[in-house]
Amino acid sequence: MQPDQKIKASQPAARDTVRLNPDDNIVIALRDLKIGTQPSGLNVPLRDQVLRGHKIAIAPISAGENVIRYGQIIGQAKADIAAGDHVHVHNLGMGAHQQDYAHATANTPLPHIGEERSFLGYHRSDGKVGTRNYIGILTTVNCSGSVARFIAEAASKRGLLDPYPNVDGVVPIVHGTGCGMSAKDDGYATLMRTLAGYAQHPNFAGILLIGLGCEVMQVASLVDGRPIREDGALRYMTIQNEGGTRRTIERGLAEVEGIARLANQAVRKPARISAITVGMQCGGSDGYSGITANPALGYASDLLVRHGGTTILSETSEIYGAEHLLTRRAETPEIGKKLIDRIHWWEDYTKRNGGEMDNNPSPGNKRGGLTTILEKSLGAVAKGGTAPMRDVYRFGEIIDKKGFVFMDSPGFDPCSVTGQVAAGANLIVFTTGRGSVSGYQPTPCIKLATNSEMYARMSEDMDLNCGDIVTDGVSIEAKGEELFEMLIRVASGDQTKSEELGFGGVEFVPWQIGAVM
Template identity: 75%
Template sequence: MQNNEPDAAGHRPHRNVLRLNERDNVVIALRDIAAGEAVPEISEPLPSAVPKGHKIATRSIAVGEYVYRYGQIIGQATKDIAIGEHVHVQNLGMGAHKQDHAFASETKPLPALADARQFMGYHRSDGTVGTRNYVGLITTVNCSGSVARFIAEAAERNGMLDAYPNVDGVVPIVHGTGCGMSATNEGYQALFRTLSGYAQHPNFAGILLIGLGCEVMQLSELVGGKSIRADGALRYMTIQNEGGTRKTMRRGLKELQGILELANCVTRAPAPVSHITVGLQCGGSDGYSGITANPALGHASDLLVQHGGTTILSETSEIYGAEHLLTRRAETVEIGEKLIKRIKWWEDYTARNGGEMDNNPSPGNKRGGLTTILEKSLGATAKSGTAPLRDVYEFGQKIDKKGFVFMDSPGFDPCSVTGQVASGANIVVFTTGRGSVSGYKPTPCIKLATNSEMFARMSEDMDLNCGDIVSHDVSITQKGEEILDMIIRVASGEKTKSEELGFGGAEFVPWQIGAVM
């Protein structure tokens, strides 16, 4: 029998399995379990080995019968499953499912917290507060990307930044689109919102916009005849008008120096945490994601909302099958219907492009124990906590409400985060079970490990371990408070692991919707 007595530090030893809800007919293996082993919750020895993070049937499940995890349906048995059997791709599939959206039926406003916590941020003239003080070189089109990089590299090479200690750096925002597209469709509008959002982002003290000149995404449309930025720290040029690469670089360096002088005048000052907007993300998920890091981040999200801050859940294709948990928390029926409208758009979008909404999880997710998109979505939605859903936004659309909101996006992490940053996220918190590595300049990214083994293996990339929720009975509440404390420290200037490693130069990925022509 396993000894569950706490050690001298008050920690309990590692358990074998975990039941998440009394309705569940599976438990989760918390370690690799060999064939023939006897484990709690199961009356017979296991007929085969089960890897850590995977599911074990606690009773016989007939073909066609629903399988439950979190007290929710995650799929149907595709064959008879014996008690103690490994439940995974070989015997579990999506099956038919229908959710009761029950719009706005479970909306429970959270009480405001009395203690007014603060962070040290960069106050901008439009009333927003940044967590970093970068200068951005934003390109309208792929054709101006190399020149933007040339300017940034030249500024670093000649030591220009040394004279401006209050500036975190120069960030070239380059991408692979901006032309070969319609100027009127939803793809153009998504890119327009994304570039405009970055140009107005509070983590940028100033912007130099660089175009080629003949592209579909015209500088004149982005600028609109007026300065995008209220502080005037916006300058722009096109390579064709300047007379080529070298002339554009010379003028670009001159303009950049002027922007750096303005940016260097700004220093950190106290600001309420209500000015923090967090993008909630997960990637490289595993069977622990919905047990440890995601619900802990959900509690941190609730705490931030209670302080007047904002959190953004995204990845529409990865809430599929769990959308009813969000529609029930919508403040109004209309907000819930906006979310379902995006779900229906995605069903049509995937169908006309030869895909399916349940083509997730990825191979890595499956190796980590996730079987169906329903299971993955239920775990992913846990990042949102319990706060009311205040609104639903399009990709890159400016967030204009405080509290918990949803922004439509693909499940591809760099693309989803790009939209969240464009919408105003000045911090990203990213949970991972397999070990995702990335960063998202100008916004710092905090990495949460879902399991202790991966955290130990990839400690140079992970900021915080949530695996101790399982291994040492740390509570979700305690870990959520720990995450909020880290958010505030990072917002005040503490560097994340991805920042220390220099990530952020390749993760700007606008969502390309529609035909490339």
């Protein structure tokens, strides 16, 4: 069953612990608790010191018995656990992973909200709407990355955009691949989808595409016979054909100025919020993530879907153990099976590369209270709300359906967001408990803090505090509505903290699959 958001919705600040589901045999500490004290929610004193966000057994749990959180299995006891014990990596392990997928058995459509809501966006010729108005310098290969940066830096130093106030900036999109790879495998196809997706992204008013000339990922392969941009705002060149670095920079600056003249004609105009596509991410998660920020984002996701918009859940390796909650919500059994096919691919992928699906949570996740990937995943899927899952997409594949969808990706945050942006996300919402810092040009990123302590410590990086769900009794619904209104403001031009700080220069990370040769 779906983790119960109602139980999580409001917890008064006076409580020491929270039990998220009546079937749970553990509670979550809401503050640091000392050994020997008897917090609310327990009938016995604590046998260990327990930090906030960590788990406490409320009844004896025998070795091999399931540990339950959200009403779901998060692992099995590795040893006998007594009531009042701290439940964590020392006594809780992964256990067997078997699920009843029950495809398409809980896919009730959400009622449409008829109220017309709008944001101010940039209308493109292909019918998409941008939330920003950048010029992109897109590279086919690592060898052209420095030249792309040189062009962007020169444009800034010369004040090239000063006469064009409607242009938000020049964004070099550089990466570390494009050569030393097969031209026939899944890795090549994935990079091709990713670059093509960025080339036609609505937050770019135009694109300058730069290659070296001899790489595997050829400029011609991207542009020949491909109507990447219907508006014609795509220019391309190779360093070898231009005659080297200096000549490429000079011509590149001329091309950027030509694109800027076109881009400056775009102005923000009202657009239906159904044109918003949100990529949903979590990173640096903690024990509060599945209680506060993730379900609040899930509520906002449902609101956007009810208005006709689109939300993308990803990070396949971090929904492992909770995929059965998504397959139940699949619009058809075939869509549910598409997700399980990706899960099986991942099981094989990690095995043949000497890894395992339970290589998560990270050390920081564990310090924040998470123990197994099952526990982390159950909190992570809360970002997806309750809407039916309309389809499952490959990494960077253009999203062509409205509503809630899933896109396959690694759990590595910058790589996963890269795929979502390539797929068309014009906003990113990122929840974090430990304090992740990053940004994803050309798409603005809204950061949600899962706990009030981290928010106070890192308020210059966080856009919204969801910790007040625990500290002040704010409801999931109220916080979700607050986030929904923030989405509209940011889509209309309000800057996020990561934009103010200038993030986005190193976060383009295409997923590299296959041999490096």
